[in-house]
Amino acid sequence: MHCITTDLPFRLADGISSGAIIALIALGYTLVYGVLQLINFAHSEIFMFGALFGLLFIKFGVDHGIPGPIVLILAFIPAMLASGIAAVLLERIAYRPLRRRGAPRLAYLICAIGASLFLQQAVRVWRGSNPEGFPQTVKPAPVFTLGSVVVERRQLIVVVVAIVMMIGLDQFVSRTRTGRGIRAVAQDAETAGLMGVNIDRVVSVTFLLGGLMGGAAGLLFGYSFGQTSFAIGFAPGIQAFTAAVLGGIGNIRGALLGGLALGLVQNISGGCFGTQWQDVATFAILVLVLMFRPTGILSRSVGGTT
Amino acid sequence: MRKSTKFVAVVGVLAFVVAACASKTPGTTQSSNAAASCTSAKLKGFASGAAHQSATFTNAGFMAQAAKPVVKLGMFGDLTGVNSALVTPIRNAAQLAVEQANTSGKAIDGTPLSVKIELVIKDNKDAASATAPPIEQSFIDDSKVVGVIGGAFSGETNAVGGKFAAAGLTHISASATDPTITSHGWPFFRAVVSDTVQGKKMADVIASVGCKKAAVIDDKEPYGKGLADHVAAELTAKGITVSIRQAVAATVTDFSTLIDTISAQKPDVVFYGGYYSKGAQLLKQLRERGNNVLFTCGDGCADKQLVTLAGTAAATNVFVTCPCVIPFFAPPASKAGKLEVDYKAKFGIDALIYSSEAYDAANIFIAAIAHGGTGVTRASVLAFVKGLNNFPGVSRNYTFQPNGELDTSSQLINVYPVKSGTLELLGTTDAVTS
Numbered sequence: 001m002h003c004i005t006t007d008l009p010f011r012l013a014d015g016i017s018s019g020a021i022i023a024l025i026a027l028g029y030t031l032v033y034g035v036l037q038l039i040n041f042a043h044s045e046i047f048m049f050g051a052l053f054g055l056l057f058i059k060f061g062v063d064h065g066i067p068g069p070i071v072l073i074l075a076f077i078p079a080m081l082a083s084g085i086a087a088v089l090l091e092r093i094a095y096r097p098l099r100r101r102g103a104p105r106l107a108y109l110i111c112a113i114g115a116s117l118f119l120q121q122a123v124r125v126w127r128g129s130n131p132e133g134f135p136q137t138v139k140p141a142p143v144f145t146l147g148s149v150v151v152e153r154r155q156l157i158v159v160v161v162a163i164v165m166m167i168g169l170d171q172f173v174s175r176t177r178t179g180r181g182i183r184a185v186a187q188d189a190e191t192a193g194l195m196g197v198n199i200d201r202v203v204s205v206t207f208l209l210g211g212l213m214g215g216a217a218g219l220l221f222g223y224s225f226g227q228t229s230f231a232i233g234f235a236p237g238i239q240a241f242t243a244a245v246l247g248g249i250g251n252i253r254g255a256l257l258g259g260l261a262l263g264l265v266q267n268i269s270g271g272c273f274g275t276q277w278q279d280v281a282t283f284a285i286l287v288l289v290l291m292f293r294p295t296g297i298l299s300r301s302v303g304g305t306t
Numbered sequence: 307m308r309k310s311t312k313f314v315a316v317v318g319v320l321a322f323v324v325a326a327c328a329s330k331t332p333g334t335t336q337s338s339n340a341a342a343s344c345t346s347a348k349l350k351g352f353a354s355g356a357a358h359q360s361a362t363f364t365n366a367g368f369m370a371q372a373a374k375p376v377v378k379l380g381m382f383g384d385l386t387g388v389n390s391a392l393v394t395p396i397r398n399a400a401q402l403a404v405e406q407a408n409t410s411g412k413a414i415d416g417t418p419l420s421v422k423i424e425l426v427i428k429d430n431k432d433a434a435s436a437t438a439p440p441i442e443q444s445f446i447d448d449s450k451v452v453g454v455i456g457g458a459f460s461g462e463t464n465a466v467g468g469k470f471a472a473a474g475l476t477h478i479s480a481s482a483t484d485p486t487i488t489s490h491g492w493p494f495f496r497a498v499v500s501d502t503v504q505g506k507k508m509a510d511v512i513a514s515v516g517c518k519k520a521a522v523i524d525d526k527e528p529y530g531k532g533l534a535d536h537v538a539a540e541l542t543a544k545g546i547t548v549s550i551r552q553a554v555a556a557t558v559t560d561f562s563t564l565i566d567t568i569s570a571q572k573p574d575v576v577f578y579g580g581y582y583s584k585g586a587q588l589l590k591q592l593r594e595r596g597n598n599v600l601f602t603c604g605d606g607c608a609d610k611q612l613v614t615l616a617g618t619a620a621a622t623n624v625f626v627t628c629p630c631v632i633p634f635f636a637p638p639a640s641k642a643g644k645l646e647v648d649y650k651a652k653f654g655i656d657a658l659i660y661s662s663e664a665y666d667a668a669n670i671f672i673a674a675i676a677h678g679g680t681g682v683t684r685a686s687v688l689a690f691v692k693g694l695n696n697f698p699g700v701s702r703n704y705t706f707q708p709n710g711e712l713d714t715s716s717q718l719i720n721v722y723p724v725k726s727g728t729l730e731l732l733g734t735t736d737a738v739t740s
Contacts, residue, residue, distance in 0.1 A: 007570045014562040129388045131583045133590075133615035140594040154594065225559045226590040227583070227615060235557045270563035271570075276526070276553040278563060 004268065009149035011267045017155040019263020020162035021224065024217035025240035026247070026255035027169060028087070028210030034186040034250035035206045036099075041112040042090055044237025045119035046211050049086045050218020051228040052123065054079035055134055068137035072223060075137075076161075080215035087211025088204055090115055096200070116233075124230035131229035134222050158220050165216055166256050169209060173252060178205055186250070239266075246286055248296030257297055343574045344517035344600050346625045346723040350738045374422040377682055379404065379671050380445040380477075381425055383458030387432035391609070393458045395661035396480050398653050399645070400455050401425055403668035406648070413676035414669040414698070420680050423672060426451060433458065435465035442466040446473040452678075452687045453477070453671040455664060460484030460529065467492040476688045478670065480663035483605065483629065484532065488710045493688050495710040497663040497670075497701065499629035499717045501529070504604055505536025507719040507735035508627045512575055512602060513544045514739040521550035521573040521599075523564065523588065525580030530556075533604045534579030541577075549573055556584055561591045569597055581606040586615035593620035600624075608632060608659050608722060608729065618727040625723040627735065631701040633657035635722055636731045641700045666699035673697065 028043045057078040061071030094115045098107055138157065142150045173179040184192035185202045193199050221236060222228045239262060247258025262282065269281030289297065346352065381400050383393035404425045412418045426448070428441045438457060445451045446469055454470065454477040457463035463482040470477050471492040478495045479487075485500040512520065520541050524534035531553065538548045549571050554564055565588075568576065576592070576599050578585045585607040592599065593616075603612075605628035613621040633646035634656040642662050649657035674690035675682050697704040705713035721738045722729040732738060 007566060010569070011563075011566050014566055018560050018562055130391055130611065131587075131615060133586065133617065136617060136619065140596070142596075152595065221559070225561070225587060226594075226617075227559060227587050229583070231557070232559055235555070235559065267563045267566065271567055274552045275564045275567075279555075 004272065006148075007271055008268070009147060011271050012264065013149050013151055013155050015264035015267035016260060017158045017224070017263070018267065019243075019260040020159050021217050021220050021259075022236060022240050022243050022262055023256045023259020024162050024165060024213050024220070025236055026244040026259045027166070027213040027252060029241050029244040030247070030249055030252060030255040031182075031206050031210045033244070034252075035182060035189075035203060036095070036108075037105075038095065038108050039112065039241070040090075040095075040207075040210070041109070041237075042094070042115040042119060043087075043210065043214060043240075044233030045116050045123075046083045046087045046090070046233075047214040047218045047221070047236065047240075048120070048123065048228065048230065048233035050079040050083040050215030051222040051232060052127065052218070053082035053215070054219035054222055055132060055228050058135060058137060062135045062137070068135075068139070072137040072157075075219055076216055079219035080212045083215025083218060084208045084211035086119070087207040087214065090119075091203060091207040096203075099203075120230050120233065127230060129230070131227045131232075134226050134228070137223065154224055158224055161216065161220060165213055166252075169213060170252055172209070178202070182206055242282070242286055246289060246296055248298040251296070251298045254296055254298035261297070344512075344515045345623050346515070346600060347623070348515040349511070349625060349721060349723055349732060350514065350740070351732055352723055352725070374420065375680060376424050376450060377421045377452055377675050378424045378426050378448060378450040379668065379675075380428065380448075380451050380454035380456070382428040382430050382438070382441045382445075382454070382456040383462075384431060384433040385427070385429040389433050389459065391611075392481070392659060393433075395658045396455070396458055396664035397427055398649065398655075399480075399657065399661035399665040400668040401427075402645075402649055402652055403665050403672060405652070407669075407672045407676075413673040415673050415676075417673060417676035419672070419676045421675060421682065423675060424450075425668075430457065430462055433462045435461045438462040438465040439469070442469050446470065446475060451475065452675065452682055452684050453691075455480060455667050455671070457482060458660075460487055463487055463494075467494055470494070474684045474688060476671075476674075476684070476691050478667040478691070480667045481630075481660040484528070492710070495691055495706050496712070497667045497699075497704065498660070499712060499719060501533045501604070502536050503717050504627060504629055504719050505533055506540045508537050508577065508602065508604065509540030509544055509546070510739045511625070511627065511721055511735050512541065512577070512600075513546060515600070517546060517575040517600065519547045519549050519571075519573045519575075521552075521568055521571070521576045522548050523550070523576065523578050523580075524553045525556040525578075525584055526553045527556055527580065529606060530578075530580035532579070533606075534577065537577050537579065537604075554584075554588075556580065559587060561588050562595075564588070565591055565595050565597065568592070568599065569595065573599065575600040575602060578603045578607070582609045582612040583615060586612050586621075589624065590616040590620045593622075598623055602626065604628070605630060605659065608635075610634070610656070610658065610729070613724060613727055613729065621724045621727065623724075625721055625732075626729065627719050627721055628659065629717075629719050630660050631662045631720060631731065632659055632722070632729075633661055633700070635729045642731075645700050662699070662701040666701055666704065669699065670694065670697060670704060 025047050032040045054075045057075045058071050094111050143156050181197045181202045184197050243258035243262040244255050247254030265282050266278050270278040404423050430438050445454050458481050460482045476493045480497050483501045485502045522534050522538040524530040585603045589601050601624045603626045607626045608628040631642045633642040636642035646657045674687040678686040694704050702716050702718050719735045721732045
């Protein structure tokens, strides 16, 4: 079993960097679920927006001779804004009217799926069916060697950005006034409303935060794997949703843990059994974990601090 | 909140405008040159540039007379869906052939045309099998249709044919390569070669450059998996070890698990069974992780986009095979080079995959119609196609076996290595490996 002996070190490096991206996406699912108990299936398209707008900006920057690394850093602004705004608009247009009318859960679910398809196909009409490649911004090169693991620039960038984002989000939710509002609504929306928390605003901010994280993830994804298209959201979306459930849906740190765990399990199981078995192994583990911990690894929701 | 929302929206719109102004990317100039035991540079004739046939044909441009009776040819394929990039060249080439024949008033073999030919084009979006039979029926119902070019993909082609057979309507595919399609006994012909043959010839070429240990990957789709299975079996038969035989679904973008496996086991060639978008992704991710292994792929990768999406820096030590002659990658002095010029003049874009074969299929039908005169029928067209003997085409000369497959002598597979940032037609597999 090379996969868990000699290959393990570099599988760890790739597993963690893939997992970090999944974790960032998972935050969007978990935040919205924490506040609204809604699975926002359109989040995979919010993520795709990040990759697309990041790409458009990177192409623009590279064409205008701005150095690659600077373009990549600046690209986080359009990527995150595009996704953040798209997420807020999505909530306004697709979910808020349902909330106003006290629609049943099923209506939200159908609306989420509809919004997902709408956004996906709208981008398809705009950008076409063919994938678009990311120009090289940061030349691939090893940064340091840890034992037998060669850590590449790409992996380092992805992991560092993801960790900074997640710490920022965690601190925002646990320290700020708005963050307290989010936690209050997550614990008990009705009481929070009676106590003077503006629920609409909290929900908007929650979608904005999820969108910003999704946008950053989209850009990191495009940068790491080199392409975007209208359809890229699907596979990472499912993985991130899985990661959120694995970590304990509604829990921010759970999403981080779930994402990393999923990335590692995918890479190591793919190495051991071949990539065609990757998903089989991953979902088998998900089922096993949920059998023993039905609420996920960390089960307390956004309402709690951990 | 209102104010801040507006502010965010304004910034977002600005970012959008700035981003939307972005255009094409220049290629990067990083090069990697790790020594590998087998490389595309070892392909016979790679360095010199192979010799090509330099025959050309001309259009005598005299105008068609006005009052000729109309005979129709059908064409169907995915013209607006995900695969449309692969099918547009087929439609365009068929249109070009029909237009040239109507203008010159004769078929490619010189037989005068006593009718006016009209091409009826039907879109089978996303190449869905379910929507193909109604298209089949509509061609059958139009009594002026004497032949059909299509389907473009194997699934949709397999879904039609039964009714065509009953109606005695000949159909020729310019691109369907699934080995089983010719097993039904329909009046179906294909201007290309099956994946079985392509798999065998691909293995020949891989062996000819001295590879010993291979990784064979597919995209879990019928075409990709089918071709990869054939390649893996043929490689094994040739004594080349297939140390990795894995698949990554076409929906997945992250190849890092697979690349870790490839980097650990160090095969000296990777074959990818699938289409160019994912092939380019795998190639790019391999190179970015410092792996310069020989990368090979079948006709699904024979597109400009393979290099564009992977980036010129990554697209080195690569070759693809195709049972086709792609005019854009062919030498200007060849028949295909001439087709590229005519095609580009008419459509303003380059003639890509299966345009030669579609052009040839259309010309076969046009010749059949010309030979039938004003009394042309579906039966006379079928008889003509069955009886073809070395009919001169752009891609090859056409002789069909009774089951609709090309005669063994016409079953040519071409090799396209990437040279200085573009695929280039090197020659047939037989020439490269002889």
